[in-house]
């Protein structure tokens with residue numbers, strides 16, 4: 001798993017693995033942020049956790065960093081890469097190394113509000129319903145095939161903070177469910193469409 005922040009989605013997935021709800025193991029946790037919550041949570045659970053410096057760019061990994069991430073993931077023999085609040089865009093060599101095997105959670109109903117602070121974008125736009133999306137990662141920004149989505153109503157008295165909290169709670173239900181389905185081989189990808197076989 002890869003993340004840059006608090007790691008609450010990591011916790012939801014690690015708890016689901018520990019409870020036997022996801023037939024998989026978390027092989028390694030990597031972060032581009034040294035003091036991130038996700039690394040702390042992983043270490044509390046005695047899982048391999050590693051900080052890899054991202055290099056000179058702000059929104060992507062530089063070449064050395066990309067190579068180091070790919071090597072760490074290949075050495076850990078991962079089958080699936082789960083992005084949980086990883087705030088850098090993955091590019092060419094990384095995507096090619098793990099094509100079709102990277103998933104992400106995003107805090108909006110894609111294709112609405114890609115990019116940063118999507119809950120704020122939703123609030124500012126005045127939509128009545130937003131939510132979260134789990135999707136495969138491709139070369140676009142928050143653009144790959146959608147695995148599943150969960151809606152969250154926008155309330156009249158919502159602040160960015162209160163809406164973000166409810167979206168987070170929805171992510172913690174949706175993401176483990178999607179990862180479990182992938183681990184069980186229950187989803188098939190047909191172009192942009194993801195079919196749930198069960």
Ligand code: GAR
Nearest residue numbers: 005006007008009084085105106107
């Ligand atoms: C989540 O809300 C996730 O959807 C978002 O970062 C948060 C990470 O929270 N990801 C993105 O915006 C990616 N474009 P967490 O560290 O508590 O799991």
